[in-house]
Amino acid sequence: MSIARFSSFELVLLKSRNQVDTAVLLLLAWVLVKREHVSEGQRRRRLAQVSAQFRHGHELGPVMGIAHAQDLQAIQLAAEIMRKDCSSERSLSVMHQAITLATDDGEVSQHNHYILRFLADLLTITPATLHSLFHELTGKPLAAPQDLSSDAYWQVHDPYYHQRQEQAAQRENAQAQEAEQKRQQQEQSREERARRKRDDAQHKRDSQQQKHDEKQRRQQEREQERERHRQSEQQRRQQQQRQKQQQHHKQEQRRESAYQPPQDRTSRALEILGLPPGASRHEVRRAYRRMAQLHHPDRFFSESEQLAAQASVRFQRIKKAYDYLMQTY
Amino acid sequence: MRDLYQRLSLTPGADDNAIGTALTQCQNSALRQDAQTVLTVPDRREKYDDLHATLSDIGRLRARLGLTHGAHWQGDVANDFSLPPDHAISRHDELVDRVSHAILLYNRWRRFRGPWLLVALLATAGSIGLAAGFALCMSLGTP
Numbered sequence: 001m002s003i004a005r006f007s008s009f010e011l012v013l014l015k016s017r018n019q020v021d022t023a024v025l026l027l028l029a030w031v032l033v034k035r036e037h038v039s040e041g042q043r044r045r046r047l048a049q050v051s052a053q054f055r056h057g058h059e060l061g062p063v064m065g066i067a068h069a070q071d072l073q074a075i076q077l078a079a080e081i082m083r084k085d086c087s088s089e090r091s092l093s094v095m096h097q098a099i100t101l102a103t104d105d106g107e108v109s110q111h112n113h114y115i116l117r118f119l120a121d122l123l124t125i126t127p128a129t130l131h132s133l134f135h136e137l138t139g140k141p142l143a144a145p146q147d148l149s150s151d152a153y154w155q156v157h158d159p160y161y162h163q164r165q166e167q168a169a170q171r172e173n174a175q176a177q178e179a180e181q182k183r184q185q186q187e188q189s190r191e192e193r194a195r196r197k198r199d200d201a202q203h204k205r206d207s208q209q210q211k212h213d214e215k216q217r218r219q220q221e222r223e224q225e226r227e228r229h230r231q232s233e234q235q236r237r238q239q240q241q242r243q244k245q246q247q248h249h250k251q252e253q254r255r256e257s258a259y260q261p262p263q264d265r266t267s268r269a270l271e272i273l274g275l276p277p278g279a280s281r282h283e284v285r286r287a288y289r290r291m292a293q294l295h296h297p298d299r300f301f302s303e304s305e306q307l308a309a310q311a312s313v314r315f316q317r318i319k320k321a322y323d324y325l326m327q328t329y
Numbered sequence: 330m331r332d333l334y335q336r337l338s339l340t341p342g343a344d345d346n347a348i349g350t351a352l353t354q355c356q357n358s359a360l361r362q363d364a365q366t367v368l369t370v371p372d373r374r375e376k377y378d379d380l381h382a383t384l385s386d387i388g389r390l391r392a393r394l395g396l397t398h399g400a401h402w403q404g405d406v407a408n409d410f411s412l413p414p415d416h417a418i419s420r421h422d423e424l425v426d427r428v429s430h431a432i433l434l435y436n437r438w439r440r441f442r443g444p445w446l447l448v449a450l451l452a453t454a455g456s457i458g459l460a461a462g463f464a465l466c467m468s469l470g471t472p
Contacts, residue, residue: 010424034383072386076393077420083394084421111383114406118387121399130401147405148377149331151366164370304338309356 009066009074012058013081020085021054022063023078024094027119029060029067030075031101034111046104050097079122091123095133103138113145266328269321281329288322330384332409333364333377341381345369384410393417 006014009026016022028050032043047060066074086094098119102112120130134142146153155161267277273287297312334341337351337360348368355361367377388410391397397411438445 004427006427010427013424014428070383070386072389073420075386076390077424079390079394080419080421110380114384114387117399117401118391118396121391121396121401122394127400145330145406147330148380149333149363149367149405151363154366154373158373168369305336305357305360306338306351306355313356 007071007074008062009071009077012062012066013077015058017057018055019081020090021051021056022058023081024097025051025054025056025060025063026067026074026078027082027094028097028101029063030070031098031112031115031119033064033067033070034109034115035102035104036107036109046101050101083122086123091125092129092133095120095123095125095130096137099134099137108143110145110148265324269324272317272321273325281326284322284325284329288318291318330380330409331363331405332381332384333360333367334381335409336360337364341378341385388412 013019013022025047029047032038032047035043038046044060044064047064051060082091082094095116098116102108102116108116116130120127125133131142134140146157158164270277270279270284273284273291275283275287279287292315295311295314295318297308297315300307300311333339334343337348337355339347339351343351348364352361352365352369355364366373368374384406388397389412391399391402392412392414395414396402397407397414402411
């Protein structure tokens, strides 16, 4: 047994003359609190108006305070009492009151979409009944709640959507350009440094080589005369050979582009399945089964979308490798 | 409504850096697009967080009340915000327990009020007598 003190809602409930009325009051106050574009005074007046025929016999202030704090334990207690003690007629009338409170002037807020549906489930009101009740009271069908987590909702409901999108795009462009400029500057400075080094080195080399060159020139002149005879003959032969080789090379290239080396792809596929090269067909099948069980995306379905996506990529790779091996082996 | 935080494996209070890294790592382009629209603009995120808090509360309530398979609880919301039912004791039973405990204590007090009062009376009389005796001793001892 807990030794905790009585919470404020429990005290209100114990003092109440009618517990069900108090519970209903809290849930209606919750609906009111989640209504948009209403002042606090209007909320209190509306709650007093609704609860005129209730027989709770206590102040509304504390109940409103609890609803504002969205005290989950108090709301759970109220829900339990209501579910336990509400007759079917009473539950319909409660639903009726909740809908009027949520839609006094037009739209149901996103919060109240879910709260009304929660109350309907709590009071065992079927969707058909809820829809017809809503239609009777407001003259409009009960729309499905909108999806705040989607891009499409904000395209419609955010008046500055396109401006913001453009701003974000501009910001990204500006950042990209800055990064580009920085990169270019760095490259330029690097090139300049390299050029300077090269220049310095060449100056030294030039002075040494000038002496060396004069000796070499004389030797070269003698050799060149001898070689001219040989080269003229060799050139003829080489040209003939080159023509032959080029024809041969083209044919080979055509073959290679269509035909990948089999060894490479097979060993890669085996590696994906975690097998050494030269594994048997039976081993490949067993390894595939094990890997597929390990990496199947359905295993990660409950964790997060990102993990599931990664798993599906891995699974695809494994499956491709297996398919390839089954074809070739 | 989907729970973008859960789908990006973030906590609802995640800061902008964490969201940024999660967005870059996210491989589902549609989810990334939506999360970028909603979570990177402060006032959109504020509205989303507000509704997110209400929905998590409703999910918790439904789990405790056994309403996770209700007819009105469907689609993305039901998938993302439903919790496994916890077997916490019902609040109403707890209230009844506490009230009966309080009643038990009260009744016990009423029943044994006579003897308890007698004991208390004797104790106070004894302590007063002791104090008086001590004071007398002190006053006799000083001159």
